Amino acid sequence: xxxxxxxxxxxxxxxxxxxxxxxxxxxxxxxxxxxxxxxxxxxxxxxxxxxxxxxxxxxxxxxxxxxxxxxxxxxxxxxxxxxxxxxxxxxxxxxxxxxxxxxxxxxxxxxxxxxxxxxxxxxxxxxxxxxxxxxxxxxxxxxxxxxxxxxxxxxxxxxxxxxxxxxxxxxxxxxxxxxxxxxxxxxxxxxxxxxxxxxxxxxxxxxxxxxxxxxxxxxxxxxxxxxxxxxxxxxxxxxxxxxxxxxxxxxxxxxxxxxxxxxxxxxxxxxxxxxxxxxxxxxxxxxxxxxxxxxxxxxxxxxxxxxxxxxxxxxxxxxxxxxxxxxxxxxxxxxxxxxxxxxxxxxxxxxxxxxxxxxxxxxxxxxxxxxxxxxxxxxxxxxxxxxxxxxxxxxxxxxxxxxxxxxxxxxxxxxxxxxxxxxxxxxxxxxxxxxxxxxxxxxxxxxxxxxxxxxxxxxxxx
Amino acid sequence: xxxxxxxxxxxxxxxxxxxxxxxxxxxxxxxxxxxxxxxxxxxxxxxxxxxxxxxxxxxxxxxxxxxxxxxxxxxxxxxxxxxxxxxxxxxxxxxxxxxxxxxxxxxxxxxxxxxxxxxxxxxxxxxxxxxxxxxxxxxxxxxxxxxxxxxxxxxxxxxxxxxxxxxxxxxxxxxxxxxxxxxxxxxxxxxxxxxxxxxxxxxxxxxxxxxxxxxxxxxxxxxxxxxxxxxxxxxxxxxxxxxxxxxxxxxxxxxxxxx
Numbered sequence: 189x190x191x192x193x194x195x196x197x198x199x200x201x202x203x204x205x206x207x208x209x210x211x212x213x214x215x216x217x218x219x220x221x222x223x224x225x226x227x228x229x230x231x232x233x234x235x236x237x238x239x240x241x242x243x244x245x246x247x248x249x250x251x252x253x254x255x256x257x258x259x260x261x262x263x264x265x266x267x268x269x270x271x272x273x274x275x276x277x278x279x280x281x282x283x284x285x286x287x288x289x290x291x292x293x294x295x296x297x298x299x300x301x302x303x304x305x306x307x308x309x310x311x312x313x314x315x316x317x318x319x320x321x322x323x324x325x326x327x328x329x330x331x332x333x334x335x336x337x338x339x340x341x342x343x344x345x346x347x348x349x350x351x352x353x354x355x356x357x358x359x360x361x362x363x364x365x366x367x368x369x370x371x372x373x374x375x376x377x378x379x380x381x382x383x384x385x386x387x388x389x390x391x392x393x394x395x396x397x398x399x400x401x402x403x404x405x406x407x408x409x410x411x412x413x414x415x416x417x418x419x420x421x422x423x424x425x426x427x428x429x430x431x432x433x434x435x436x437x438x439x440x441x442x443x444x445x446x447x448x449x450x451x452x453x454x455x456x457x458x459x460x461x462x463x464x465x466x467x468x469x470x471x472x473x474x475x476x477x478x479x480x481x482x483x484x485x486x487x488x489x490x491x492x493x494x495x496x497x498x499x500x501x502x503x504x505x506x507x508x509x510x511x512x513x514x515x516x517x518x519x520x521x522x523x524x525x526x527x528x529x530x531x532x533x534x535x536x537x538x539x540x541x542x543x544x545x546x547x548x549x550x551x552x553x554x555x556x557x558x559x560x561x562x563x564x565x566x567x568x569x570x571x572x573x574x575x576x577x578x579x580x581x582x583x584x585x586x587x588x589x590x591x592x593x594x595x596x597x598x599x600x601x602x603x604x605x606x607x608x609x610x611x612x613x614x615x616x617x618x619x620x621x622x623x624x625x626x627x628x629x630x631x632x633x634x635x636x637x638x639x640x641x642x643x644x645x646x647x648x649x650x
Numbered sequence: 651x652x653x654x655x656x657x658x659x660x661x662x663x664x665x666x667x668x669x670x671x672x673x674x675x676x677x678x679x680x681x682x683x684x685x686x687x688x689x690x691x692x693x694x695x696x697x698x699x700x701x702x703x704x705x706x707x708x709x710x711x712x713x714x715x716x717x718x719x720x721x722x723x724x725x726x727x728x729x730x731x732x733x734x735x736x737x738x739x740x741x742x743x744x745x746x747x748x749x750x751x752x753x754x755x756x757x758x759x760x761x762x763x764x765x766x767x768x769x770x771x772x773x774x775x776x777x778x779x780x781x782x783x784x785x786x787x788x789x790x791x792x793x794x795x796x797x798x799x800x801x802x803x804x805x806x807x808x809x810x811x812x813x814x815x816x817x818x819x820x821x822x823x824x825x826x827x828x829x830x831x832x833x834x835x836x837x838x839x840x841x842x843x844x845x846x847x848x849x850x851x852x853x854x855x856x857x858x859x860x861x862x863x864x865x866x867x868x869x870x871x872x873x874x875x876x877x878x879x880x881x882x883x884x885x886x887x888x889x890x891x892x893x894x895x896x897x898x899x900x901x902x903x904x905x906x907x908x909x
Contacts, residue, residue, distance in 0.1 A: 225705030225749050229689040241690070244755040252751040254744045255844065263708070410755040450757045457759065524760055525685040568688050612693045612705050 217307045218270045218649050220245075221612040223262055224252060228610045233529060234563050234572035235605070235617065235647075236367040240448075240458075240524070244411040249317035249341035249351065250309060257311045268310030274371065274619070276300050276645030283638045284631025291632035297642075301326045305334070307649075315341040335366075335398045349406035356398045359442040360405065360416035362462055362516035362533045365396035369561055369574045370601045372641045373623045376578040377535040378512070382551030383586040384595045384630050386544045393422050393470050395442070395512050412448040417441070422468040422510075438507055440468035457527060458520040465513030471504025472542055508540040514556070526565035532558045539586070547586035555580040555597075575602040591629055599625040603643075614650035619643070678734075678766025686764040690756070694749060699771030701831070711748045712833045719774035720830065722862040723847050725783035728869035733780045737765045739848075746844040784859045787876045789851045792884050800885025803878045807870060812837040817889050830864040837867075843890045854883045 221228055228235065231242025238246065251257040259266070279297030287294075303326040309319040317339045324331035337355030344350045358366050365375055378396030401420025407413060422440045446462035476497035514535035520527040534556040541547045559576040563569055578599040585594060603621030610616075621643040631637040688697070694713040696703040701715035714721065723740050724732040741761045744752035753761060769775040790796065804810065804817070812827065814820035819839040829835050838846055847853045858879045861869030870879070887893045 224751070225693055225703075225709060226751075227689070227693045240755045240757070241753070252744070254751055255747040256749060410757070450759065452759065458757075523679075523682045523685065523763070524757070525682060525689050525763075565682075565685055569685065 217309050218614055219266075219268045219307070219310065220250065223266050223268075223310070224256065225612045227612055228607075228615050229569055233527070234369060234561050234574070235607070235615070237364075237369055237529075237561060238367065240410070240412075244407075247351075247405070247407045247411045247414065248348070249315060249339045250311055251315070251317065251341065258314055259311060268308055270307040270649055272305040272307060272647075272649045273302055274645045274647045275302050276371070276619075276643060278372070278644075279642040281640045284635040285637075286632050291635065301328075312338075317341070337403075347406075348409065351405050353403040353405070355402075356400050357403050357418070358398050359395065359403070359418045359420075359466070360414075360444045360464075361396065362444070362464060362514075363531055363557075363559060366398070369559075369572070369605075370576065370603060370621055370623065371619060371645060371647075372621055372643050373578075373599060373601055373625060375533075375557055376580050376597055376599060377514070377533065377537075377555045377557065380537065380553060380555060380580050380597075381510075381539055381543075382553050382582050382584070382595060383539075383544055383547065383590070384627075385590055386547055386586055393468055393510055395466050395468070399440070399442075401440075412450070414444075414446045416444045418443075422470045437502075438469045438471055438504060440466070440470075442466040455521055456519060457522065457524045458518075460516070460518040462516045463514075464516070465511070467509060467511045469507040469509055470543060471506065472508050473504070473506040475500040475503040506542070508542045510537070510539045510543060512537045523565070526563045526569060527561075529561040529563075530558065531561075532556065536583075541586065544586045548588045549584065549586060551582070551586040552584040553580060553582045570607050572605045572607075573603070574605075576600070591634070594629040596628040597625060599623065605647075614648065616646065616648040619645045619647050678762035678764070680763070680766040680770055682760075683763035683765065683767025686756070686760050687767050690753065691764065691768075699768065705749070709749050710833075711745075711835060712829075712831070713750075715831055716768055716771035718830070718864075719772035719778075720864040722864060724780075724860050724863065725856055726780045726860060727784060727871065728861040728863060730781040731774055731778055733783060734762065734765050736780075737768065738762065741765070743848055745846050747838075747842075747846055784856065784871070786852050786855055786859075787880075789855075789883075790877070790880050792887070796881050796884040797888045798885075799878075800881035800883070800888075803874070803882040804885055806878075807874065807882075812866065813840060817841050817886075827866050829866075835865060840886050841889045841891075843892045845886070845890075849887075849890070849893070851880070851883050851887070854886055855879055858882060 218228070220226070220231070231238060231245055233239040233242075245252065255261065259268075277297070277299050279295070281293055281295035283293045284291045285294045303324050306322045308321065309317070311317045318337065319339075320336045321334040322331050323334040333356065335356050335358065337353050337357045339351065339353045341351045342348060343352055358364060361378060363375060365378055368374055375396065379394035381393075399418060399420035401418060403416065403418045405414070405416040407415075418441070420440050420442070422438045442465070444462060444464040446460060448458060448460040450458050476499055479497035512535055514533060516531065516533040518529065518531045520529050522528055534554070536552070536554045538550055538552045541550045544551070555578070557576055557578040560574060562573045564571045564573070576599075578597070578601075580595065580597040582593065582595055585592065601621065601623040603619065605617050605619045607615060607617040621641075623641045623643075625639045627637050627639075629636065687695075692703055693705045694703045694709070695701055695716065696706065696713075699716035701713040703713060706713050719731055721732045721736070723745075724730065724736045726732055726736065738758075738761050740750070741753040741756075741764070743754075744750050810817075810821050812819075812821045812823050814824065814837070817840040819837040821837060824837050827835050827837065845854055847857060857867070858874055859869060859871045861867055861871075874882070
């Protein structure tokens, strides 16, 4: 790329600084690109959102199935490890925050202490693949395993309709919270819980987190018809000490069915409908140790206990349910290679009363999002533009006295992404994004809280 | 709000279902095909279609150079351009043992678009038309006798010179072969359980009659009879350990050693 063009792009970034964030094809796992000699664009509509080919490749256990999958057929220099990091500047302002000087807007910004993802994935042998993702390595020194699983493809009768994945995996949500095109706020519906004015045990459960358990899934040859069932423990990174550590002790379920259609001609090149739902059992008590003496033993058993006690891992009990279910519709306008991709997801959710401390009743809500991703049909598909509107509407507050719209949210995200270079070895892109969120009634004296975020980053993978 | 959202979903379903009833005219759009090519093909085949993309130097078999209009996997006679269906068949099935994957997930609409673009690399497509596809007679029954006769045909046409006595691609000439672009190529190992162009009888028959343009694999259209060709197909199929019609153990090529 010429210096003039690079300079122009940088000026656009600096001056606009807002809804410019870029989305061009990049590679979530460049090791695959190196192994097969395919560019990032092969699997990603606009990084990191998968296209039809990428979805099918993932469904097939990261295999192309033409005799080049097994590691013994790969070049000796091939190593199934990729690195992803996004050095970035981020500015955040949040209104109506309590301070000693009254309600204030609190702002902060700077170059973030970025962490990296080590994306290790590949094929161990025919029809057995794996993914291991250590994440962290920032200045705090923390590292954790974001995801790890083994995948057994075509378990029965060489059929694509029965595959099994075991480990810590993301459930097959309508839009992956681990591959969102935005880099700031994420989707609201997967982790939302009503009752911001209550201590909320249920808030620890996030359907968007990677779950510990196993997944059974199947698809047709091109992954145009798919199903997915996950059975897992309602467990995640933040509360692994409380929930029991295996699926049978706090069984939770997720299911998703999808059907894609491809009109032979016309402005609609593809569309999809899907239904999904989750029913999770979540522990509300646990054995503890070291509870502050003034509290009773019964009080100490509450997960959100008041006594500073240590919860004993694997002893979660008194399971209470939380559910999510919904539908999605996607449509691709224009040619699939450079589409305007619209994704509408609607969700409803419910948390049982006993997931909260002091609740009068269960909390229920509905929400969703409409996401648009546009890949302009310019040479080499360098550009990507995206926008999303997320909303949350509470239907029933856990506290009778709470305003009906407490915690309702409207969130808008917009951005543009320009990929400077992508090859079968690496990718580097400039990413600019703006997001704003308004949440009703959670600020000082019941005021609304608005959060604005500006994000400018260099996203690279190799 | 729930009612409104349900209405939106219902309207979407109706509209999109109606959109899906449109019919295609079967012609590709080369402009869209260029974008598809850039997204999926360019890393091997190169932006000029010369088979010299960034990944090409690291791999064998080398990616096709489209500029000559010379294609291996055709239903048309030797030297002819391929039909669009021939090109799409390769896109659908991929080429086993090479870095050419199956592009089946792309769908017909994208495949015909990229074929339209690939054809712009060679001036032949502007001035010539593909010859009619070769006719493939009905496949006779697969029998042990047919396989045995096929082994004799394998010897008669000296297939072992390149493919070897044991059909493992290790004949005396195997290391001397080059394609029309000067790239060294190796004869196919017919015993590994997959045939590059497809495992079906028609796929293999077509290779004998049409040849593989641009490679030393000739057309036998003028020298092999349909009966001999089918016997040879059955013999090659018998070499694949997993082939469904495999009668017993792979047959030894006539005059060759058993694998």
